[in-house]
Amino acid sequence: MSTAVDRSKRPFIIASIMLATFMVAIEATIVATAVPRIVGELGGFTYYSWVFSAFLLAQSTTTVIYGKMSDVFGRKPVLVGGTALFLVGSVLCGFAWSMGSLILFRLLQGLGAGAITPVTMTVIGDLYKLEERGRAQGMMASVWATSAVIGPLAGGVIVDHLSWAWIFWLNLPFGVLTILGFLLFLRESIQPRKVRIDYTGAALFSVAIVSLLVILTETDTDGWTLGGLALLFLVAGLLFLWQERRAPEPIISLELWGRRLIATSNIATLLAGMALIGLTTILPVYVQGVLGRSPITAGFTLSMLVFGWPLAVMLSQRLYRAFGVRRTLRVGSLLFPVGAAFLLFLTPQTHPVVAGAGAFIMGFGMGLISLTTIAVVQDSVEWSMRGSATASIIFARNLGSTIGATALGAILNIGIAHFGSGALAASVHDVLNQPAGLAELAANPSVRGVFDQALHWTFLGVVAMAVLTFVTIWLIPIAPRRAGTKPQEVEIEAAAEPGPAAVGH
Numbered sequence: 276m277s278t279a280v281d282r283s284k285r286p287f288i289i290a291s292i293m294l295a296t297f298m299v300a301i302e303a304t305i306v307a308t309a310v311p312r313i314v315g316e317l318g319g320f321t322y323y324s325w326v327f328s329a330f331l332l333a334q335s336t337t338t339v340i341y342g343k344m345s346d347v348f349g350r351k352p353v354l355v356g357g358t359a360l361f362l363v364g365s366v367l368c369g370f371a372w373s374m375g376s377l378i379l380f381r382l383l384q385g386l387g388a389g390a391i392t393p394v395t396m397t398v399i400g401d402l403y404k405l406e407e408r409g410r411a412q413g414m415m416a417s418v419w420a421t422s423a424v425i426g427p428l429a430g431g432v433i434v435d436h437l438s439w440a441w442i443f444w445l446n447l448p449f450g451v452l453t454i455l456g457f458l459l460f461l462r463e464s465i466q467p468r469k470v471r472i473d474y475t476g477a478a479l480f481s482v483a484i485v486s487l488l489v490i491l492t493e494t495d496t497d498g499w500t501l502g503g504l505a506l507l508f509l510v511a512g513l514l515f516l517w518q519e520r521r522a523p524e525p526i527i528s529l530e531l532w533g534r535r536l537i538a539t540s541n542i543a544t545l546l547a548g549m550a551l552i553g554l555t556t557i558l559p560v561y562v563q564g565v566l567g568r569s570p571i572t573a574g575f576t577l578s579m580l581v582f583g584w585p586l587a588v589m590l591s592q593r594l595y596r597a598f599g600v601r602r603t604l605r606v607g608s609l610l611f612p613v614g615a616a617f618l619l620f621l622t623p624q625t626h627p628v629v630a631g632a633g634a635f636i637m638g639f640g641m642g643l644i645s646l647t648t649i650a651v652v653q654d655s656v657e658w659s660m661r662g663s664a665t666a667s668i669i670f671a672r673n674l675g676s677t678i679g680a681t682a683l684g685a686i687l688n689i690g691i692a693h694f695g696s697g698a699l700a701a702s703v704h705d706v707l708n709q710p711a712g713l714a715e716l717a718a719n720p721s722v723r724g725v726f727d728q729a730l731h732w733t734f735l736g737v738v739a740m741a742v743l744t745f746v747t748i749w750l751i752p753i754a755p756r757r758a759g760t761k762p763q764e765v766e767i768e769a770a771a772e773p774g775p776a777a778v779g780h
Contacts, residue, residue: 284460285402291456292395293418295358298449299391300422300581301429307559308430308574309442314374316439322374324684327556328488328677329378333385335673336477336484341390342397343472343524350398351461355454357390362450369440384443393669398461417585426578431571473522476515483511484674488681531667536655536752540648541671543608543747547644548675550615550740553683554580554637557733558618558630565623565727572627579631580638587642600647601753607643608748610636612741618734623727637741644748645672651753679740683733690729 306326314323345353364384371377399415433441486508490501519525531537555577562573587607594603617633649668656664 284462287456287460288398288402289414291453291460292398293414294449294453294456295354295391295395296415296418297422298361298446298453299388300418301426302446305426305430305433305442305445305574307555307577308426308570309434309439310556311560311563312434312570313377313439313442317371317374317377322378323687324556324680325374325378325488326381327552327680328684329382330385330388331552331673331677331680332481332484332488333382334389335670335677336481337386337389338393338670338673340472340474340477342393345394345397347472349463350394350401351457351463353390354394354398354457354461357387357394358450358454358457359387360384361387361391362447363387365443365446365450368443369438401463422581426574426581428571428574430574431569434570471523473518473525476518476522476525476527479511479515479518483508483515484677486511487678527670528667531656531664534655537652537664537667539747539751540652541667543644543744543751544648544668545671545675546740546744546747547611547641548672549679549682550611550737550744551580551637551641552676552679553733553737553740554615554618554634556680557683557687557730557737558634561621561727561730562627562630565621565723565730566625566627566630567623568627576627576631577634579635580641583635583638583640584642584645587639588646591643591646594643600651603643604647604651604748604751604753607640607647608745610640611644612738612745614638614640615734615738615741618737619731621731621734623723644744648748648751651751683736686733686736687729690732691725694728695725 310323310326314326341353341357361384364380364382364387367380368377368384371380429445430442433439433445486504490504490508516529519527519529532541559570559573559577562568562576563570591603594606598606614633614636617629617636621630652664652668
């Protein structure tokens with residue numbers, strides 16, 4: 276099915292897209308800033324990473340499905356339905372009474388968020404010709420930069436002066452305005468085309484990934500349970516690969532992933548997603564629990580990551596012209612582990628500016644990596660496969676974030692048990708499961724020491740993923756610029772995604 280979008284209301288549609296983007300972007304810094312307090316009130320720090328993983332799992336598995344549904348039913352109903360589902364999940368998150376209920380409602384919220392990023396990107400492609408999209412993407416990048424400033428401040432104020440439920444309820448006015456904007460101004464004509472959606476593949480993928488996440492989380496479970504989960508993961512994973520080979524329109528195109536450029540780009544993006552979510556989930560905890568700073572300070576430290584990303588996007592065209600795509604991508608891949616290395620030098624006496632500097636460098640590097648890998652992947656395939664190729668990059672990053680959040684959360688819990696030696700480890704968990712736990716932890720030298728050492732294990736994991744990202748990017752087969760050729764080795768698709776959609780969720 277093809278859709279033709281009426282461009283006469285383009286400014287109002289773009290305004291609605293910017294509202295939807297702002298709603299997703301601001302949640303990245305607000306939730307990451309507030310989750311330590313939320314976990315302290317609800318209890319269950321062991322499941323800290325699941326607050327992020329549940330959202331990302333739902334978002335990852337539905338991204339491609341929503342993209343295909345927008346081809347079948349049109350952009351408007353998918354965007355309106357996805358935004359409405361996101362708002363329902365947000366309202367329920369505010370009413371959560373336990374960690375289990377919060378994780379369930381975050382899953383529901385993620386099911387709605389899976390529609391917002393890919394379909395809004397598609398609408399921009401419908402509205403603007405190729406040569407016009409740079410301006411639209413610049414506006415989207417400005418939304419991310421604005422949210423980087425507002426998010427931490429709003430998160431800190433809400434946590435300190437209001438109920439943490441308002442972290443989620445803040446989405447309501449933006450979501451309602453977004454829905455009204457799409458209903459009133461997004462007009463499209465639809466020509467039906469039969470599209471098969473791989474629901475079986477999505478279900479098998481979800482079973483496999485959930486099994487893996489539970490294995491990573493429940494490290495102290497008995498061997499029989501872990502063995503059963505490992506078997507379930509293996510069987511579901513093999514069935515998923517079998518399903519993807521036979522499905523007419525699979526979630527993951529094995530034919531696409533078989534191409535070296537796409538495979539290396541997707542693997543690099545997956546690894547980068549693992550590193551980036553580690554920074555997003557762990558850095559605010561370190562700033563509050565070890566450095567003893569306020570949630571607002573922790574949020575602003577993290578916001579440097581979200582600010583560096585769109586800044587890199589806005590400068591990318593100049594970098595392409597000056598240095599070419601290949602060098603720009605490799606510089607971005609070098610900045611990524613350099614920024615991550617800052618984390619290794621953090622101590623209880625370190626000023627938060629040091630952590631913010633590392634986050635900014637990682638964000639700038641990730642901006643170059645994300646934009647450029649999407650561009651080279653889009654340019655490497657014919658037009659009819661460009662949507663699937665772009666979706667594969669977004670899917671890989673979301674999957675990396677999902678696995679990374681859980682894996683690094685497991686490393687943190689293992690580190691607490693290792694450095695805490697039994698009773699002290701229990702004391703750390705007891706303190707963290709209190710509403711003001713991070714503040715109390717920062718005031719207790721022995722408990723803070725254990726937490727500091729355990730968090731540095733997760734920082735090592737972030738650095739390792741960043742280094743692997745660097746190595747993988749150098750394997751991407753982009754030809755170097757030849758003498759007398761244009762600065763770009765490949766034509767850059769201006770519709771590449773501008774912002775860190777998966778960060779912080």
